[in-house]
Amino acid sequence: xxxxxxxxxxxxxxxxxxxxxxxxxxxxxxxxxxxxxxxxxxxxxxxxxxxxxxxxxxxxxxxxxxxxxxxxxxxxxxxxxxxxxxxxxxxxxxxxxxxxxxxxxxxxxxxxxxxxxxxxxxxxxxxxxxxxxxxxxxxxxxxxxxxxxxxxxxxxxxxxxxxxxxxxxxxxxxxxxxxxxxxxxxxxxxxxxxxx
Numbered sequence: 001x002x003x004x005x006x007x008x009x010x011x012x013x014x015x016x017x018x019x020x021x022x023x024x025x026x027x028x029x030x031x032x033x034x035x036x037x038x039x040x041x042x043x044x045x046x047x048x049x050x051x052x053x054x055x056x057x058x059x060x061x062x063x064x065x066x067x068x069x070x071x072x073x074x075x076x077x078x079x080x081x082x083x084x085x086x087x088x089x090x091x092x093x094x095x096x097x098x099x100x101x102x103x104x105x106x107x108x109x110x111x112x113x114x115x116x117x118x119x120x121x122x123x124x125x126x127x128x129x130x131x132x133x134x135x136x137x138x139x140x141x142x143x144x145x146x147x148x149x150x151x152x153x154x155x156x157x158x159x160x161x162x163x164x165x166x167x168x169x170x171x172x173x174x175x176x177x178x179x180x181x182x183x184x185x186x187x188x189x190x191x192x193x194x195x196x
Contacts, residue, residue, distance in 0.1 A: 038163075039177075039184045043191070045157040051190035054147070054156075056091035057083060059098050065143075066102040068167060074175050075100065078182035086186070096156070099146040104139055104167075141165040145185055159185045 065072050079098065080090060140162055147157040161184070165177050 039181050040162045041184050041188075042160045043158070043188055044160075045191055046155075047194070049156045051157075054088070054096045054149075054190075056089050056094045057096050057098055057147075058091060058094040059100075060148075063099060065100045066104075070171070071167070071174055071178065074178045075182070078179050079186075082182055082186045086189070094150050097148045097150050099148065100143060101146075102141055102143045104141045106139060139164065139166060143181060143185075157189065157191075159189070161185055 059076070065075060067075060079100075083090070141164070143161045143163075143165075145159040145161075146155055148155050161181050163177065163181055165174065165181065167174070169177070
């Protein structure tokens with residue numbers, strides 16, 4: 001075992017040689033990846049839709065996002081902000097209505113870390129392997145954004161998101177995650193026109 005010296009480079013070498021530094025780096029990297037889980041978005045739309053016809057919007061009168069009142073307000077503020085940037089105006093006589101619904105569920109972890117111990121001797125081999133689960137179930141939230149033509153009462157665009165929006169996170173983190181979700185949802189609205 002190496003002696004601890006007050007010299008910083010010797011201390012760093014001691015940590016690196018003992019594997020402690022590698023363990024800290026691996027644990028930090030794993031936590032970073034888990035905390036930065038991305039938002040997944042799937043889109044669907046009616047290809048016959050002329051999206052330039054839709055310049056005003058409002059929300060369903062019975063909108064129930066399934067979020068807390070404060071998160072609901074954060075979500076609507078984020079949508080309003082993005083729509084304003086896109087030149088689509090909130091109106092009392094809208095050309096389309098937005099419905100947003102959500103549900104949360106536990107996503108089981110299916111990853112495990114295998115730790116094995118083995119040995120050989122006199123041409124005889126043996127081993128033991130232990131499966132150690134990595135974490136428990138994670139809470140996932142699905143948000144569904146429906147755009148419905150107000151005159152025809154017909155769905156013309158939909159985005160379904162899956163993220164790790166956590167109701168127990170701090171208000172700042174929830175607001176940041178909601179803004180990320182809305183940004184990704186509307187990144188592909190309106191859909192790019194088909195090339196002839």
